[in-house]
Structures are given as C-alpha cells and as structure tokens.
Amino acid sequence: KLERVWMNLEHELRESFDDSTVIFLGDYCDRGPDTAKVLDFLVSLPERYPAQKHVFLCGNHDFAFAAFLRLLPPPPDGFSLSDTWKEYQKNEEREGWWSGEGYEEMHIQGRRWAGNIRDRYNVKKGMDY
Incomplete structure (x- = not known):
C-alpha cells in the first residue's frame, strides 16, 4: 500500500518529484502487520532519491x-x-x-x-x- 501511494505521488508530481520535499506524518509503527517493511522503505528513501528532502514526523505510536x-x-x-x-x-x-x-x-x-x-x-x- 505504501509503495502504491509513493507511485501515485510520483505520477502526480511528474518532473518535480525528483527534487521534492516529502513530509511523512508519523505513526509508521501503528497497527499494521508490516512495521519493519514500512521502516525499511522510509529509511531507504534518502539513498534512492538523494535530491529529495524527506521529513519524518513522529506520531504518538512512534x-x-x-x-x-x-x-x-x-x-x-x-x-x-x-x-x-x-x-x-x-x-x-x-x-x-x-x-x-x-x-x-x-x-x-x-x-x-x-x-x-x-x-x-x-x-x-x-x-x-
């Protein structure tokens, strides 16, 4: 699901996607069964998209x-x-x-x-x- 949202964002932003600032709103370790996969995905972003800026806000679950x-x-x-x-x-x-x-x-x-x-x-x- 997270990868699908990411692909939708890429599609919507088109050429500005590569150097966008992306803000994540937290609760990465909420009730879902794939907390480790979510965290791995988020941690991988700076290396995969070095021109982007990533802001990770901490939710109450985090x-x-x-x-x-x-x-x-x-x-x-x-x-x-x-x-x-x-x-x-x-x-x-x-x-x-x-x-x-x-x-x-x-x-x-x-x-x-x-x-x-x-x-x-x-x-x-x-x-x-």
Whole structure:
C-alpha cells in the first residue's frame, strides 16, 4: 500500500518529484502487520532519491514505541523517568502498565502502550476504552 501511494505521488508530481520535499506524518509503527517493511522503505528513501528532502514526523505510536525501546533521552535536571510516573501511578493497575525487564528506565508512554489493559471501562469518562 505504501509503495502504491509513493507511485501515485510520483505520477502526480511528474518532473518535480525528483527534487521534492516529502513530509511523512508519523505513526509508521501503528497497527499494521508490516512495521519493519514500512521502516525499511522510509529509511531507504534518502539513498534512492538523494535530491529529495524527506521529513519524518513522529506520531504518538512512534513515540510510544521509542519509549518502550528506551530510546528517549533522559529527563533534564537529573530527574529519572520514574519521577514522571507519579502523577499517573493511580492508573497503573487498571491500565496494566508494562513491568518487565528495564521498566524502571522507561518513559511512561512505553510502559502504558506495552502493557495489557486490565479494566477496559474508564470510570471517569463513563465509557469503555
């Protein structure tokens, strides 16, 4: 599907395609089964199209994935990532935050998105997730 969209873009832009600026809007690792293929495709673009400029914005799914992989920089001023959880810790059990190996060094988004929601009813909002 991504290759088809890329070919459509090439067809629409015609001769200006080769030196275009292409902006990708994020969520490259959303729910699809081919995250690795999507990332490989995106990473290959600068080499395949050296005259183009590629801008890759980070979506919330990408941010959470990077957080889970512990790729985010540490908080400033000597704080630890666990310091950032305190405000949300009341949700930890209901949301089933990840507590596997290395969770102490993980941003809250990585813990939340990698976890397994135990209670899918949000009392505060009066609805299921």
